[in-house]
Amino acid sequence: MSKVLFVYAKGGPPLGYALSRVAARSAVHLLALSALPPTVAASADRLCASVLSPSEPERRDLVSLIVSRAQAVGADAVVTFSEYAVVAMAEACEKLGLAGAGGNCALARDKRMMRRTWQEQGISQPRFRPVATEQDLHDAAAALRFPLLLKAAWSAGSTAHRTLRRPDEVPAAWARAREVMAESAQLGYAELHVADAGADFLVEEIVQGTASEWFDQEGWGDYVSVEGVVVDGDFRPVCLSGRMPTVEPFTERAGITPAALPHDAQRRIVALARDAVDALGLRNCGTHTEIKLGADGRMWVIETAARFGGAMTVPQIEEVFGLDLIGMLTDHLLGREVSWPAEARTPQEADGAAGSLVVLAVDGAGEAWPDRRLWDFPTVREAVPVSAGSRLSVVAENSLPDGTLVPVYDPAAGANTMAALCLLSAADPETVIRDFRTLVDALPKVLPHGTTEAQS
Secondary structure (H helix, E strand, O other), X not given: OOEEEEEEOOOOOOHHHHHHHHHOXXXXXXXXXXXXXXXXXXXXXXXXXXEEOOOHHHHOOHHHHHHHHHHHHOOOEEEOOOHHHHHHHHHHHHHHOOOOOXXXXXXXXXXXXXXXXXXXXXXOOOOEEEEOOHHHHHHHHHHOOOOEEEEEOOOOOOOOOEXXXXXXXXXXXXXXXXXXXXXXXXXXXXXXXXXOHXXXXXXXXXXXXOOOXXXXXXXXXXXXXXXXXXXXXXXXXXXXXEEOOOEOOOEOOEEEXXXXXXXXXXXXXXXXXXXXXXXXXXXXXXXEEEEEEOHHHOEEEEEEEOOOOOOOHHHHHHHXXXXXXXXXHHHHHOOOOOOOOOOOOOHHHOOOEEEEEEEOOEOOOOOEOOOOEXXXXXXXHHHOOOOOOOEEEEOHHHOOOOOEEOOOOOOOOHHHHOOEEEEEEEOOHHHHHHHHHHHHHHHHHHOOEOOOOOOO
């Protein structure tokens, strides 16, 4: 039987979901770089041939750790679905002679290198500057046009994003962004292979997006993501995911599969995503490419990744299109024949729609809730009316326990201040948007009142 080394770290699809899909294809040996979620620990012992949680000293040379563990278990393939481990895994696969993202993987991880590559290829993107010091940020602010967005080069989940509207905001933005990266590292949301990656930043012009010229229905955000895979260097688009508007500055609130776009718009978006992915020279990996939508058909590539979309993106694709992307990629890495979609699936080919909502303590306008509340999904399920035929559930692995105080939303910390992740299945994308807007409006009214003493 074939053997797969599964390198687990925070981020990506829920571990329980991903692990079950890989285990259906092969014997699995789990290398746990992060603590296993309590909801998954028991099933991991059942699904895996071995589970190893390396010591801190062993993790210092992550590539060597992955190589040695893969050799010890006789792995035929190595997989990870975490943003924070993709570069180390790609380098390890190169040393092992196994299929992987390839030597250019860092181009899809370090946003500075990514943007420089696209700049050289003439690919449409916001104007940017790399920054490593506060003085760099002052210099960049003088060269670029406000408003600007400061972001960490190796972050994920909109962590350490700061909006700058005036030059005098530079010192505070720089200090807070660095603080958040340090806090994220303590939470386990940080690059695992590149030393001092938390000190690397870039700043970019905020381009003006619009959703109304692309979507017929209100409630959509002004950017989409193209989900796909690279197979032996060939980009294969799978589908497009839509979004609700982000929360200030650019924290994602909800992802919806599929994005309800006309065929011609989808075709043009996929073509830009193909250019962006091809420019990076990836070999074998999932891809997740975010594209901003502007007026008069303009588009800008924001970033791409050498892994599948995180949160519930991959489970949503399986639900509505019947494509088990994790299982398919596992088969491909093991050298098996896989029937990938010939082109990106359209909304007309979807069986219903699915969406995932990040619960943040802000209302539909992005304003903070007036008081503190306790997360309690049974209350939400009973008190919030969704459309007939819609099914609302909670992703326990990505949610606080019921009765926990909902964190105050911190714009700089982004998704680090989420309370829960809800999943909705519905008849169509329009219904997902409508039900999520209802849910966002209802949460600060129906959740139980809480105090800072509630958790003690």
